[in-house]
Amino acid sequence: MPSPLTFHALETAVAEGDIDTVLVCFTDMQGRLMGKRFHAANFIEHGHKETHCCNYLLATDQEMATPDGYAATSWAQGYGDYVMQPDLSTLRPVPWLEGTAMVLCDVLDHHTHKPVSHDPRAILKAQVARAEAMGLTPMMASELEFFLFEKGFDEIRKGGFRDLKPFSGYNQDYHILQTTKEEDVMRPIRNHLFAAGIPVENTKGEAETGQEELNIRYADALSCADHHTIAKHAVKEIAWQAGRAVTFLPKWRADKVGSSSHLHQSLWKGDTPVFRDPDGPHGMSATMQSFMAGQLKYAADLTFFLAPYVNSYKRFMKGTFAPTKAAWSVDNRTAGFRVCGDGTPAVRVECRIGGSDLNPYLAQAALLAAGLAGIEENLPLPSETAGDVYDAKEAPEIPQTLRAAIETLRGSAMLKAALGTDVVAHYTRCAEVEQEAFDAAVTDWEIARGFERA
Ligand code: ADP
Secondary structure, eight states: OSSSSOOOHHHHHHHHHSSEEEEEEEEOTOEEEEEEEHHHHHIIIITOOOOEGGGGGGSTTTTOOOOOOSSSSOOOTOOOEEEEEEEEEEEEEOOTTTEEEEEEEEEEEEEOOOOOTTTTHHHHHHHHHHHHTTTTTTEEEEEEEEESSSOHHHHHTTTTTOOOBBBBSSSSTTOOHHTTTTTTHHHHHHHHHTTOEEEEEEEEEEESBBBBEEEOOEHHHHHHHHHHHHHHHHHHHHHHTOOEEEOOOSSTTTTSSBBBBOOEEEETTTTTTTOOOTGGGBBHHHHHHHHHHHHHHHHHHHHHHHHHHGGGGGGGGGGTTTTOOOOOOTTTTTTTTTSTTSTTTTTTTEEEEOOOTOOHHHHHHHHHHHHHHHHTTTTOOOOOOOOOOOGOOOOOOOOOOOHHHHHHHHHHHHHHHHHHHHHHHHHHHHHHHHHHHHOOOHHHHHHHHHTTTO
16 A cells, blocks of 8 residues: 655645644554654654654663663663654554644664664564565564453553453454444544555454454555554554553453464565465465474564563463464464465465564564574474364473563574574563563562462
8 A cells, every 4th residue: 555645745734734743653662652743844844854762762661661781772871862764655644633644763873873773663674674685575464452441541540450341241253233332443443544544454353352353454564563553553542532441461351362463474576475386285385384384493482572571471371262382273273373375375374472462563573584594494394283282282382471481582593693682682681671570569469369368
């Protein structure tokens, strides 16, 4: 889909008084949009070339803390600036906000103007460039699952995140009746995103009370990550406008299924899908088999990028449609890697490990790194795990805790070679910070269990 707003069209819209604000944003390590709200006149005059932000924004956590241990940025280095350089091909209207447009930025070093290596968008761009150098164009789709609640964000926060009531009273998987009742939120999500140039396919009820899914048509990997990030942001803002909350927490209650972000992946040469070979098993080419073999071999290395928080690991539970094993299977929702569209030109691999909290730039980059390594190593595809993969004894487990995933990330020679040792060290620190924060917390569970009986 072409950019729905050229710079020239923005100038006209501003001159005619239709747009007065431009959101100038980049995506942080947590996958959130960070940036500034520009007066449109200033954006047209100056801001479209570059603006600046504090460099702690790519070394903070969800609380905006300034943890130590990052080589790239610290109190000792004075927390200087990064350059935010708008990528004008991402300029688009924001139809759910009055008079507003948005642009995504690349993050550059303030002095050298080179890409900051741990900027999530730069990390994905580097892996896409690596694929392109092999003559391959990665195409991806990410599914966004989330829960919709009766109350709004502020009310829920002021209530201490208790008494969380999902919007519906029953499992609404594919339900048309229940989802009709949610159209005050879901219809503007579809229509506003579509008008913002995001190729929304559909929304549907998911397999829990109050659970929703948003599907966006597959695109080149960078556009897919851009679409995902903007869509996730829009879902929160549009729900907030309707007085409701949504959550992308992968597991907000132990007794409910979690929320995922499945990633569909294929490789192309021009208009030709290179995963397709009518004579191969299930219509899969040798390239697809090696690509998937790489992701299976390195699944533990990259799990952090699919499951970046302590909570992410609570989702991996037998019988919930969230996988527990790094195995592949044809059209089988119990496997970590599901072959979809077998025997057709749309044959692709859906990675089902990622939770709704993943950062799509990092998740796609890590999956690409593993898949391309599989092609370079000419890896053979292990045998398919058929049936209920949860019970497949021979299939390797996905790391079951953040602590385990930190160790596999820290030791990953494949990721160090693909992303750079500095990038792996940066994200290992990011993961440690999360684990340390959790280890320092005293949870409700500990109090309820031990208060009287300890
Ligand atoms: P599901 O059974 O998971 O709902 P769908 O047919 O709805 O499967 O497709 C899921 C996603 O896969 C959609 O977002 C679609 O755009 C994407 N998709 C379709 N073909 C390809 C492809 N060749 N490569 C990558 N993604 C694709």
